[in-house]
Amino acid sequence: MATFVDRVVLNVSAGSGGRGIASVHREKFKPLGGPDGGTGGRGGSVIVYVDAQMTTLLDYHHAPHRRADNGRQGAGNWRHGASADDLRLAVPNGTIVVSMDGEVLADLVGEGAEFVVAAGGRGGLGNAALASLKRKAPGFALLGEPGEEASVTLELKSIADVALVGYPSSGKSSIIAAMSAVRPKIAEYPFTTLVPNLGVVAAGASRFTMADVPGLIPGASEGKGLGHDFLRHIERCSVIAHVLDTATLEADRDPVKDLEVISEELRAYSGDAHIAGVPLAERPQVIVLNKVDIPDGRELAKIVREDLDKLGMPIFEVSAVSHEGLDAFGYALAAMIADERAKKPELERAPIVLRPKAVDDAAFTVTHVRDGAEDFYQIRGIKPERWVRQTDFTNDEAVGYLADRLARLGVEDELFRAGAIPGSQVVIGTRETGVLFDWEPTMAAGAELLGRRGTDLRVEEMERSARATRNEKRAEHKDRMDAKSAAREELWTERDAGHWTDPAEDDQEIAGE
Ligand SMILES: Nc1nc2c(ncn2[C@@H]2O[C@H](COP(=O)(O)OP(=O)(O)OP(=O)(O)O)[C@@H](O)[C@H]2O)c(=O)[nH]1
Numbered sequence: 260m261a262t263f264v265d266r267v268v269l270n271v272s273a274g275s276g277g278r279g280i281a282s283v284h285r286e287k288f289k290p291l292g293g294p295d296g297g298t299g300g301r302g303g304s305v306i307v308y309v310d311a312q313m314t315t316l317l318d319y320h321h322a323p324h325r326r327a328d329n330g331r332q333g334a335g336n337w338r339h340g341a342s343a344d345d346l347r348l349a350v351p352n353g354t355i356v357v358s359m360d361g362e363v364l365a366d367l368v369g370e371g372a373e374f375v376v377a378a379g380g381r382g383g384l385g386n387a388a389l390a391s392l393k394r395k396a397p398g399f400a401l402l403g404e405p406g407e408e409a410s411v412t413l414e415l416k417s418i419a420d421v422a423l424v425g426y427p428s429s430g431k432s433s434i435i436a437a438m439s440a441v442r443p444k445i446a447e448y449p450f451t452t453l454v455p456n457l458g459v460v461a462a463g464a465s466r467f468t469m470a471d472v473p474g475l476i477p478g479a480s481e482g483k484g485l486g487h488d489f490l491r492h493i494e495r496c497s498v499i500a501h502v503l504d505t506a507t508l509e510a511d512r513d514p515v516k517d518l519e520v521i522s523e524e525l526r527a528y529s530g531d532a533h534i535a536g537v538p539l540a541e542r543p544q545v546i547v548l549n550k551v552d553i554p555d556g557r558e559l560a561k562i563v564r565e566d567l568d569k570l571g572m573p574i575f576e577v578s579a580v581s582h583e584g585l586d587a588f589g590y591a592l593a594a595m596i597a598d599e600r601a602k603k604p605e606l607e608r609a610p611i612v613l614r615p616k617a618v619d620d621a622a623f624t625v626t627h628v629r630d631g632a633e634d635f636y637q638i639r640g641i642k643p644e645r646w647v648r649q650t651d652f653t654n655d656e657a658v659g660y661l662a663d664r665l666a667r668l669g670v671e672d673e674l675f676r677a678g679a680i681p682g683s684q685v686v687i688g689t690r691e692t693g694v695l696f697d698w699e700p701t702m703a704a705g706a707e708l709l710g711r712r713g714t715d716l717r718v719e720e721m722e723r724s725a726r727a728t729r730n731e732k733r734a735e736h737k738d739r740m741d742a743k744s745a746a747r748e749e750l751w752t753e754r755d756a757g758h759w760t761d762p763a764e765d766d767q768e769i770a771g772e
């Protein structure tokens with residue numbers, strides 16, 4: 260049996276950023292040019308987006324691993340590395356992106372909806388961008404950040420106005436074929452349809468979409484016969500049409516029983532809490548008695564109508580083969596759908612889904628971890644962890660720059676506050692993947708503060724600055740200016756390289772120094 264493919268696990272890797280370059284400018288008669296190493300390009304992100312032409316996730320079933328290109332490295336003469344193109348993956352309208360923990364990350368409805376599954380890494384700054392008053396000729400550059408990796412489940416919940424539901428072989432695909440331009444597979448064996456077929460039906464001036472859902476059987480709501488996979492497609496439909504087979508040869512079945520069984524499954528299916536809406540069993544429903552071109556079928560249709568009429572649903576006697584009754588069925592559906600659309604116009608608009616942005620990427624935490632023989636200070640935070648990834652640890656200057664950045668963010672202050680002393684073990688990131696090092700405070704003030712541990716450091720700090728001589732103040736001011744120019748430099752370069760996000764937030768970072 261063919262595999263049902265509207266639920267696939269997709270594994271993606273975004274591209275890494277290109278590394279920055281440390282280079283010294285060379286020109287005739289100017290032996291000592293300044294630093295001119297360019298910044299690396301951004302790695303490509305992996306983005307899924309709605310393409311209305313797509314109807315299945317089959318492509319991703321066949322090739323579930325996708326990778327975006329890396330950014331190129333910078334070069335001398337202030338040349339930036341090229342950024343990689345994003346890898347854009349087309350998915351059908353109605354695709355849901357679910358994390359491996361089952362959290363719905365995005366519900367892609369409507370043309371234009373897209374979601375960044377894995378973000379490309381930023382390019383590393385070249386030494387030209389790292390130069391500042393204090394560091395006139397940096398002999399190092401930053402590494403590009405690795406691209407994100409992610410595994411997500413893509414799940415298709417078809418979006419159609421009408422869902423045709425019913426037992427296998429009741430003629431759902433035949434009806435959609437007779438009423439629209441789609442040509443689904445039709446055969447006399449059950450479970451012919453494995454992926455819903457989506458057709459556009461014209462009834463006079465109105466148009467609506469109809470999905471033929473794979474056949475349902477008793478127990479479908481508990482997952483029998485791939486029931487969950489099938490029921491999932493009905494969740495977004497506004498009208499449910501029960502296709503009943505009036506010519507079935509199975510002894511224990513007849514249209515009334517079939518309807519009871521399928522209705523029970525709809526009631527039992529709780530669906531996805533995310534697609535909140537009217538429970539399936541309470542949506543507008545119609546009954547379609549199919550195969551009345553067969554004399555026995557027409558006769559049975561007449562017999563069961565009496566019972567079915569009591570349910571109060573509109574009933575249509577049709578034949579997908581002779582097309583009898585299909586026009587009336589189409590017009591009635593068009594009218595019902597017009598009513599439904601009028602009730603919920605807001606659902607027609609396509610929301611553009613973007614990756615939720617981190618709340619505060621300058622925030623970090625310092626935790627003293629003591630666990631058996633282990634005793635270390637752990638730093639977690641978006642910025643410190645990113646900076647670590649950008650650092651070339653074989654280059655002392657680069658390591659020094661990292662230390663400066665951490666000090667500027669306030670990481671050192673927090674380490675002091677948490678009780679760290681020179682030589683304490685510090686981990687930035689997780690215990691498994693982070694970097695571990697022996698802490699050497701960069702601040703001269705650190706040693707002073709350290710000698711007085713146990714007293715209120717803020718009071719100490721105030722006293723200290725009151726004591727500071729004019730010279731000290733001047734030196735402090737110069738340091739601050741240096742730091743500002745470095746940060747501003749960084750901001751501009753990131754802007755040039757096209758991977759800055761929110762200027763307000765970056766400005767704050769500078770202002771906060
Ligand atoms: N005589 C007659 N045969 C029909 C009619 N509609 C469908 N059939 C036949 O019934 C069989 C099943 O039709 P399908 O359209 O594949 O049924 P289905 O409900 O899509 O079945 P699954 O995809 O397996 O759930 C085929 O052999 C069709 O030719 C009809 O109106 N009259």
Ligand SMILES: [Mg+2]
Nearest residue numbers: 431432451452
């Ligand atoms: Mg079918």
